[in-house]
Amino acid sequence: MKRLLVLASAALTLVAQADTFPSKTISIVVPFAAGGPTDRVARDLAEAMRKPLGGVTIVVDNAAGAGGSIGANKAARATPDGYTILLHHIGMATMPTLVRNIPFKVENDFEYLGMVNDVPMTLLGRPSLPANNYAELSSWISQNKGKINLGNAGVGSASHLCGLMFQNALNVDMTTIPYKGTAPAMTDLIGGQIDLLCDQTTNTSTFIESKKVKGYGVTTAKRLSTPALKDLPTLQEAGLKGFQVTIWHGLYAPKGTPLDVQEKLNAALKVALKDPEFIKKQEGLGAVVVADKRSDGAEHKKFVLAEIAKWSPILKAAGVYAD
Numbered sequence: 001m002k003r004l005l006v007l008a009s010a011a012l013t014l015v016a017q018a019d020t021f022p023s024k025t026i027s028i029v030v031p032f033a034a035g036g037p038t039d040r041v042a043r044d045l046a047e048a049m050r051k052p053l054g055g056v057t058i059v060v061d062n063a064a065g066a067g068g069s070i071g072a073n074k075a076a077r078a079t080p081d082g083y084t085i086l087l088h089h090i091g092m093a094t095m096p097t098l099v100r101n102i103p104f105k106v107e108n109d110f111e112y113l114g115m116v117n118d119v120p121m122t123l124l125g126r127p128s129l130p131a132n133n134y135a136e137l138s139s140w141i142s143q144n145k146g147k148i149n150l151g152n153a154g155v156g157s158a159s160h161l162c163g164l165m166f167q168n169a170l171n172v173d174m175t176t177i178p179y180k181g182t183a184p185a186m187t188d189l190i191g192g193q194i195d196l197l198c199d200q201t202t203n204t205s206t207f208i209e210s211k212k213v214k215g216y217g218v219t220t221a222k223r224l225s226t227p228a229l230k231d232l233p234t235l236q237e238a239g240l241k242g243f244q245v246t247i248w249h250g251l252y253a254p255k256g257t258p259l260d261v262q263e264k265l266n267a268a269l270k271v272a273l274k275d276p277e278f279i280k281k282q283e284g285l286g287a288v289v290v291a292d293k294r295s296d297g298a299e300h301k302k303f304v305l306a307e308i309a310k311w312s313p314i315l316k317a318a319g320v321y322a323d
């Protein structure tokens with residue numbers, strides 16, 4: 001009886017929370033360093049979701065490290081009240097294959113709130129690299145085997161995935177240098193401490209445009225129309241057959257977050273996805289804001305499970321996973 005009363009009062013508290021949600025600051029966990037590609041999306045999204053959530057303050061919590069798994073785990077273990085949510089990318093689908101024993105279950109530990117955008121990646125070189133296009137890069141790589149450094153945001157990150165695919169396609173091993181996100185990796189690329197980096201356009205377009213780094217190609221099937229990136233060939237047309245990867249971001253809440261709260265967050269996300277300012281900012285960075293049914297939580301989950309099913313055999317067949 002006592003247990004029943006406790007359960008009933010816990011349920012009432014959740015209902016009461018849902019009624020008044022949001023009444024305090026919401027924190028979006030970004031599992032990578034500040035100033036990087038996922039952080040950039042999160043900050044623009046926070047701004048666009050603020051108004052539909054009644055003007056509440058939304059902060060970004062950069063819980064970086066271990067290729068994104070520290071932040072994802074932090075969000076999975078947070079109180080399921082909607083005040084801690086997670087913005088994460090394709091790592092949700094590739095990490096279960098790329099990394100054994102991640103501390104959370106992608107399928108069971110989260111409520112899926114809807115997807116945000118699709119983001120191409122770009123292959124970049126340090127500004128002092130003698131190669132000025134992909135053909136020259138390819139011969140520079142053959143002449144420098146065993147001496148090349150490639151940065152990434154840790155095992156399981158998007159840059160790790162792209163770097164593995166690149167080494168696998170060329171059959172060349174490079175020394176990988178892990179960072180807590182590609183923001184610090186980019187600083188080292190610009191400074192010439194690392195040779196190569198494959199990173200999302202939400203971080204790279206401004207640096208390519210200002211010629212702070214060398215851009216060699218995009219990972220999409222077609223060239224991009226974004227002014228800063230339109231001159232880059234696709235890596236496929238440059239010679240890397242079948243090399244195609246698009247990063248996507250989705251919004252998650254800890255499992256058990258009340259349904260009304262999930263619905264309020266989803267409704268605010270949908271307003272953001274139609275916000276012309278948000279769309280314009282994302283397009284300027286080469287990203288495409290989701291305008292299809294993946295903005296629904298159930299479709300978001302279906303998409304992530306399909307991505308796991310798609311990537312798992314590709315990564316296993318390529319032998320590009322790590323312990």
Ligand code: ASP
Nearest residue numbers: 032036038158159181182
């Ligand atoms: N998205 C990561 C970041 O924001 C980079 C990555 O996954 O490669 O730093």
